[in-house]
Amino acid sequence: MSNLQFDPEVSRQIESVYTTPDVIEQRRVVRTSLALRPGDRVLDVGVGPGLLAAEMAAEVGPEGRVCGIDISDSMLGIAGTRSKVPGGPEIELELASAARLPHGAESFDVAVSTQVFEYLDDVPGALDEIRRVLRPAGRVVVLDTDWGSIVWRSSDDTRMTRVLTAFEEHLEDPHLPRTFGDMLGKAGFTRTHLQVVPMLNAGFDPRTYSAGLIDIVAAFVPGRAGVTEAEAQAWADDLRGLGDSYFFSLNRYLFVASAL
Structure with a gap:
């Protein structure tokens, strides 16, 4: 599992990043790929701060169901503040891992997981679990990052280079999308759609994904790959000082598949 601890401070930082226009647009792309219908039963694997879950609850309506699991009590606490959605079902939240989903076979029409699988030490096992809880022909949507695509x-x-190398230690597989398609096939899924979802920030703006990422990176990397605390702070200060010359790009990859 990840070396990044989703304690209350990190969870609040992530919630803030997830409210930036970049990630709001990312959720719109994910929801389009989900193609939810009223009455759908949806499982959010790694519900995080619950923003996607709340949006999905509004789409499936009062006859639908949205369940979210996460391994972080702090994340579930934040998600709980969004569990009651006007015009939708109350979101069901549970402390659980992707390796052992607390639901019976064929419980869901759709499963979704964003920025989670790259943290897992047993991706095939997690896919087997999702396959188990999906009905036949159910859909899964997974979004993850290839950190080798970063331009900063x-x-x-x-x-x-040293800072980014150190930051990759927070993941089990920083290049997961390269092999994820093969894993889907071996788990009994047929891929129906593949899409790149880019993050692009030009000019420094504190209300962007990458600006919020700076604090998370700077807090994590000291003591890793030879990076000192002073170097991490100098790195962060340098980026914030670039102004209009600031540039960040990163690719995420969206996989949509159906259960055989």
Whole structure:
């Protein structure tokens, strides 16, 4: 599992990042791919702060069902503040891992997981669990990042490389999308759609995904890959000082598949 601890402070930071226009647009793309219908039963694997779950609850309506699981009590606490959705079902939240879903076979029409599988040490096992809880021909939508796609301008490229190398330690597989399609097939899914979902920030703006990521990275990397606390702070200060010259790009990959 991840070395990044989703304690209350990190959970609040992630919630803030997830409310930026970049991630709001990402959720719109995910919801389009989900193609939810009134009455659908949906499982959110790694519900996080509950923003996607709340939006899905509004789409499935009062006859639908939205369940969310997460391994972080802090995340579930934040998600709980969004569990009651006008015109939708109350979101059901449980402390659980993707490796052992607390639901019976064929309980859901749709499963979704965003920015979660790259943290898992047993991706095939998690896919088997999702396959188990989906009805025949049920749909799964998974979004994850290939961190090798990152382009982040810095005044010190050598330091940037060391910081990003250290930050990859928070993941089990920072390049998961490269092999995820094969894993879907072996788990009994047929891929129906594949899409790149880019993050692009040009010019420094505190209300962007990458600006929020700076604090998370700077707090995580000291003591890893030879990065000191002073270097991490200098790295963060450098990025914030770039102003209009700031540039960040990162690719996420959206997989849609159906259960055989």
